[in-house]
Amino acid sequence: MDRITGFGPVDSGSSPDGPLILTGEKKEMKTGTKKYLIASAVMVGSCIGAGVLGIPYVAAQAGLLATIIYILVIGGIIYLVNLYLGEVVLRTKGDHQLIGYVERYLGKKARHIMEFAVVFGIYTALIAYMSGMGQSLSQIFTGSIDYYIYFGVGVGLLMSVLLHGGIKSLKKFEKIGVFIILALLLIIVGVFSPKIAFENLSFFNMNNIFLPFGVVLFSLMSFHSIPEIKIIMKRNEKRFKKVLKTATIVSMSFYILFTIVIIGYKGIDTPQVATLSLGSIFIFLGIFTMFTSYLASGNALRDSFQFDERFNNRTAWALASLVPIGLFLLTQLTNFFSFTKLLSIGGVVSGGIMAIMILLMIKKAKRNCNRKPEYETPAHWLVIGILILIFLFGVVKELFG
Numbered sequence: 055m056d057r058i059t060g061f062g063p064v065d066s067g068s069s070p071d072g073p074l075i076l077t078g079e080k081k082e083m084k085t086g087t088k089k090y091l092i093a094s095a096v097m098v099g100s101c102i103g104a105g106v107l108g109i110p111y112v113a114a115q116a117g118l119l120a121t122i123i124y125i126l127v128i129g130g131i132i133y134l135v136n137l138y139l140g141e142v143v144l145r146t147k148g149d150h151q152l153i154g155y156v157e158r159y160l161g162k163k164a165r166h167i168m169e170f171a172v173v174f175g176i177y178t179a180l181i182a183y184m185s186g187m188g189q190s191l192s193q194i195f196t197g198s199i200d201y202y203i204y205f206g207v208g209v210g211l212l213m214s215v216l217l218h219g220g221i222k223s224l225k226k227f228e229k230i231g232v233f234i235i236l237a238l239l240l241i242i243v244g245v246f247s248p249k250i251a252f253e254n255l256s257f258f259n260m261n262n263i264f265l266p267f268g269v270v271l272f273s274l275m276s277f278h279s280i281p282e283i284k285i286i287m288k289r290n291e292k293r294f295k296k297v298l299k300t301a302t303i304v305s306m307s308f309y310i311l312f313t314i315v316i317i318g319y320k321g322i323d324t325p326q327v328a329t330l331s332l333g334s335i336f337i338f339l340g341i342f343t344m345f346t347s348y349l350a351s352g353n354a355l356r357d358s359f360q361f362d363e364r365f366n367n368r369t370a371w372a373l374a375s376l377v378p379i380g381l382f383l384l385t386q387l388t389n390f391f392s393f394t395k396l397l398s399i400g401g402v403v404s405g406g407i408m409a410i411m412i413l414l415m416i417k418k419a420k421r422n423c424n425r426k427p428e429y430e431t432p433a434h435w436l437v438i439g440i441l442i443l444i445f446l447f448g449v450v451k452e453l454f455g
Contacts, residue, residue: 086290089290089293090287090290090293090296093283094301095229096228097280097298097350098305099231099235099346099347100346100354101275101279103179103183103273103343103344103348103351105273105274105309106309106340107186107329107340109269109313111325112265112270113266113316113317114257114317114320114322115259115265116259116262116265117257117258118314120258120263121266121313122310124266124270125274125309125313126310129274132271132274132302135413135441136276137429137431139416140280140429141427141431142159143281143284145419145426146419146423147424151354151361152168152172152278152358152408152412153169153172154361155281160418168411171403171407171411172278173355175278176278176352176355176374177355177381178396179348179400180352180355180378181385181396182400183347183348184209184378185386186344187205187344188208189330190329190341191205191208194337199330202386203387207382207383210375210382213349213352213375214371214375217349217353218371218375227345227346228349228350234342235343236308241335242336247315249319250318251321254318254319254321255314267398269398271406272402272405273309275408277409277412278350278358279354283298291428295428319332352375355374356370356371356373357370402448403452406448407445413438414438416438
C-alpha cells in the first residue's frame with residue numbers, strides 16, 4: 055500500500071520517499087542548529103558590551119574577588135529572571151516586546167512604568183556605547199580621546215544605517231561580531247596571562263564594596279533581547295531554554311576571565327574606560343563588544359516602538375536611531391554623566407524596574423496564557439519576593455545613595 059492512503063505497513067528503508075524524509079529531517083536539524091547559534095550570538099552580543107570597559111574599573115576600586123562574586127550572584131539572578139521572561143514569551147501568541155507583554159499581563163498602568171524603563175535603559179545604553187566607541191576610535195586615529203564626540207556621532211550615524219535593516223542586520227552582524235570578540239579574548243588571555251602580577255588580584259576595598267553592583271547589573275542585563283530570540287527561534291522554540299543557558303554561561307565567563315587579566319596586569323591603575331591604556335587589541339575588543347550590544351539594543355528599541363507603540367516603520371527607526379545621537383550630544387557637551395555612572399544608573403534603575411515587572415508577570419502568565427510553553431520554571435512567591443527586594447535595594451541606593 056502507498057504512503058498517501060496510510061493503509062498497510064510501510065518500509066521506510068525501501069520507500070522512494072525514505073531518503074527525501076531523511077533529507078528533510080537533516081535539513082530541519084541543520085536549520086534548528088543555525089537558529090540556536092544565531093540566537094545565542096544575539097543574546098551574548100547583547101550581554102557583552104560596555105561592561106568590558108566598566109567592570110575592570112570597578113573591580114580595581116572594590117577588589118577582584120568582590121567583583122567576581124557580584125558577577126556570579128547577579129548572573130545567577132539575571133539567568134532566573136531571563137527564564138521567567140522566556141516562559142512568559144513562550145506562553146504568549148504573537149510578536150511583542152517587553153512593553154507589550156507587561157500590558158497584556160499587568161495592565162496599562164504597569165505598561166507606562168515599563169515604557170519608561172525600556173526607553174530610559176536603552177537610550178542610556180546607546181549613549182554609553184557612543185561615548186565608549188567614540189573614545190576608542192579617537193584614541194586609535196588621533197592618539198587621544200579629545201575628539202571622541204565627533205567619533206561618537208559618526209558611530210551613531212553608522213549604526214542608524216545598520217538599524218534600518220532590522221532583524222536581518224541583527225542576524226548577520228551579531229554572529230560575526232561575537233566570533234571576533236571571543237577570538238580577541240583568547241588572544242588577549244594568551245598574550246597577557248604571563249604578565250599578571252598576583253598581588254593585584256588580592257586587593258580588596260570595603261569602602262567601595264557596593265560600587266560594582268550597578269555596572270555588573272548593566273553588563274549582564276539582556277531582557278530586551280529575549281523577545282528578539284523568540285522571533286529568531288520560530289518553529290524551533292524547544293531550544294529556547296538552551297539559548298538562555300548558553301548565552302549566560304558564555305557572558306559570565308567572558309567577564310570574569312577578562313577582568314582577571316586586566317586587574318592582574320594593571321591593578322589599581324585600571325582606568326575608567328579600561329581598554330584605552332592597554333593597547334590596540336584591547337581597544338578593538340571594546341569596540342566590537344559595544345558594536346554588538348548597540349545593534350541588539352537599538353534593534354530591540356526599534357521593534358518596541360513598532361510592535362508595542364504602533365509607530366510606523368520610519369518613525370520607529372528614527373526614534374531608535376537619531377534621537378540617541380541628540381541625547382549623546384546633550385549629555386556629553388554638558389558633562390552630565392561619567393561613563394561608569396551612565397552604566398550604573400542605566401543598569402540599576404532601568405534593569406531593576408524591568409526585572410521587577412518580569413517577576414510580577416510570571417505568575418499571571420502561568421494562569422492566563424494562550425499557548426503551552428516549551429519549558430516551565432517554578433515561581434514561588436518567597437523567591438520572587440526576595441528578588442524584588444534585591445532589585446528595589448539597588449534602585450533606591452542608586453537614586454538616593
